[in-house]
Amino acid sequence: MHPKYKDKELTGFxxxxxxxxxxxxxxxxxxxxxxVFNDSIANPIPVRYGWKNVPNGNLYNNEDLSASPx
Numbered sequence: 001m002h003p004k005y006k007d008k009e010l011t012g013f014x015x016x017x018x019x020x021x022x023x024x025x026x027x028x029x030x031x032x033x034x035x036v037f038n039d040s041i042a043n044p045i046p047v048r049y050g051w052k053n054v055p056n057g058n059l060y061n062n063e064d065l066s067a068s069p070x
Contacts, residue, residue: 003060010026015046018045022048
């Protein structure tokens with residue numbers, strides 16, 4: 001899968017350190033990989049995408065199929 005997104009920036013990501021208190025994260029695509037980060041978390045462990053009842057994610061593959069929540 002070669003990830004891509006629609007709109008101005010990737011949305012729908014949250015990350016946490018080892019306390020599992022998730023906060024919103026920024027994401028970008030670099031060399032075919034999605035890089036997820038938040039400046040307040042130095043060593044993120046888990047990442048979630050589309051992890052809401054009404055997800056707001058905009059990550060797609062080459063066939064314009066949206067990524068499943070994880």
